[in-house]
Amino acid sequence: MAALAAMTLAALPAGAEDMKAFKLSIDGVAVDIDPGESLDVTLPGGKQAKVRLDRNAFATFSGEAFSFVHPSGISVTKTDLGSGIMQYLMASALGTIVVVQEYGKMNPVSLDQLMLQQMTKESVQAGAELTQQKATRKLADGKELTGIRATVKTRTESADYEIVGFGLPDRGLLFITRVDGENVETEKPLIDKFWESLKIKL
Structure with a gap:
């Protein structure tokens, strides 16, 4: 059981504990993002897009x-x-x-x-x-x-x-x-x- 738990933990991606507050979906592509953060996203077809999430006042x-x-x-x-x-x-x-x-x-x-x-x-x-x-x-x-x-x-x-x-x-x-x-x-x-x-x- 302990070995199984260790294997499960090892399978988690690095930084998995660093959860983002929001998930943003664009044309079927989903990215995790926090308010004030900018990301480069590759859309279907290979087009690059820069997205930013800002919180309204x-x-x-x-x-x-x-x-x-x-x-x-x-x-x-x-x-x-x-x-x-x-x-x-x-x-x-x-x-x-x-x-x-x-x-x-x-x-x-x-x-x-x-x-x-x-x-x-x-x-x-x-x-x-x-x-x-x-x-x-x-x-x-x-x-x-x-x-x-x-x-x-x-x-x-x-x-x-x-x-x-x-x-x-x-x-x-x-x-x-x-x-x-x-x-x-x-x-x-x-x-x-x-x-x-x-x-x-x-």
Whole structure:
């Protein structure tokens, strides 16, 4: 068995661990390539072509009932929370988060306060001060979201939250953003792009 394993490993090509992020196919010829990389490719018939793969600055992410534009370098993860709830999470390197929750069986607009309590519970228990106010946000297509904005502040740091929703009697969406106070200016373009480009398909 050990000998078989050794033979299998020996058969792997050198550099096999150096996997590329994308596979690009041109006229039936496939090459592995990373963003920003250029390659010379021999096409059928012997013609030489130079190909390059560049990443766009922004990409559109679409769920079943919404879409938004985000920096292409930040991925959006999808999690099934059960009970007809899908969650989509985008998180930046600085800890800024954007969460979209799709509810397939209920209108989630009234859950804003519960969601805020869940997200700030530990900080408040540790002595942080929580302030909040009602909030509305109008999207580019005129749809109006309602909810709350809040700030959690300790002696040395703070975090800003916005939790707003849009719903029909039996389904809806909840949108949550969180930004550390020290990163508000740096992360503002990320949050602004999300709200400016957000489209609801309900």
